[in-house]
Amino acid sequence: MLELANVSIETNGHRLLENISATFPKGHFGAIIGPSGCGKTTLLKLVAGIAPGDEEGTVLWKTRDLSQQDFAASEIAYVPQFGVAHEELTARECIHFALRLRVRRADRPDSEATIESLLEETGMRDFADQPVKTLSGGQRRRLALAMELTCQPEILLCDEVTSGLDPHSENEIVRLLHGLSRRAGRLVLSVTHSLEHLSLYDSVTVLYKGALAYQGPPDFLAHYFGVDSPDQLYARLALREPAEWAASWTKHRNALADAAKSNSQPNDPSPETDADLPSSPGPVSQFLTLFQRRLLVFSRSGPQLLLQAGLVLGFPLLVAVFALDGIPAVKNLSMGLDLDVLTRLNEAREFLIQSSKVGSLVSGIVMFQVILLTLMGANNSGREIAAERGIFEQEKLSGLSPLAYVASKAVFLSVLVAVQSTWMGVFVHHVCGFPGNLGSQLVMLLLVNAAMTSICLAVSSLLSSPEQASLVSIYLVGFQLPLSGAVLALPDLLGTAVRPFISAYWSWSGILQTLRGERYYDIVQTVVQSPLAPAALCIAVLSIHIAAGLVIAWIGCERRKLA
């Protein structure tokens, strides 16, 4: 039994729910209705333990005060209005991954059979192998239900899962929910704006501007509100203040309580004790599942694959355009003492011009590689979390560890970073004949790409929309070149203040350091606008950037986002 006793919620001085008391037995199918903005979603979130603001009153589940001991992830499922799943996967794959993320291996001895029975139960068998992007609205809601049912929750909370559906699909979904409430003593609470199928429910809860106006059997509803049909209910509600409705309901509640009791159908009379609850899989298992799913989604995303291939192959070519004939060798001054003064001056002038050209070319090619890799970094991760935030929040609710999630992103992105940076370094080294030690240069290229990827992953975890996140990521890349001080000298104070944050500077500096001992190093020194930092410091700073990005991404994932 779920029991709310005098529950209120307040946020920013605004009462979202006011003194709600209601009970819902096991095996019960309850509708929550009311005009838009009356607090229906807030009530569901309150039960799920994710409501915004300060709570008063108590919520009891069985004999447990939920403020003391929250639901286990497998006890409760929350189905949002728009089912959330990866568009590239098939319905069966979505259920498969949901099962692996939510239920320990030991508790799912026969996954295939479980998936088949879930497909059957939700009427999804015929669409099981269709990609999510081809599913209709009704099929998506069924899929969302199937995914939530993988952990066999005792409470199923559905928020407007029939909204926007045609009457036929709506009818089917309500009947499906009704059926689900008749199994294993499951409590199903469904927020709905449709007053069509009220007779299928065991109880109807009417909210009006945060107040409880009614909670009882559907066939008393019209009588209680003095209307001919439920359609007139909302107009009727508007005639009185919420406090009046609440006071009136408090008076009538006792009289109706008995009737409500006899109307509910507790089909599982077992005592309400906590059985051994299945716990969520450990973080390592979740990490492996997420990583595998990410690879599968990536392999199915045609445009993303093409873009990645285009960047990996195209960007090094872009660099090569500037040094297709290789880096010119720098001729020595002959230092011939026997030459006359004029010839010596001419030679020195030529050397200066030539070395300034070569120095700028070497420094420019390094910076160009670095900037292109930061651009790839931003493209790697700017949308990575923000684009699937809804799915992630849903999975977090059902027991997904944010650490496992961020780790799966980090490992997946590392693969991209490794391919992009290695190919860039190897290509430029061999095709342009870029001097210096390739191994050390690859380290710097890998680090700068990883740093930008990691920082943009953090951005992606902090912002709500993928568009915002990728825009901010691109801005971050845009600042790299001017603030690196590699092209135009920065004022001393500004340079010192911003340099620690500019990944491109450290990578550029580190790569130029690999030329130490070669002629190019001295020449580059004469043309660069900023001092070069020692290689070890460059590696340290870039590693800090990577670590900071990952930690912020983790914090961003721990924090709840979206409705």
Ligand SMILES: Nc1ncnc2c1ncn2[C@@H]1O[C@H](COP(=O)(O)OP(=O)(O)O)[C@@H](O)[C@H]1O
């Ligand atoms: N996080 C929040 N912060 C402040 N106000 C909120 C928040 N969530 C919902 N509200 C407000 O609470 C009221 C009830 O919202 P909600 O429960 O979503 O309504 P319903 O689902 O019935 O349409 C609305 O006025 C809404 O603006």
Ligand SMILES: [Mg+2]
């Ligand atoms: Mg709502």
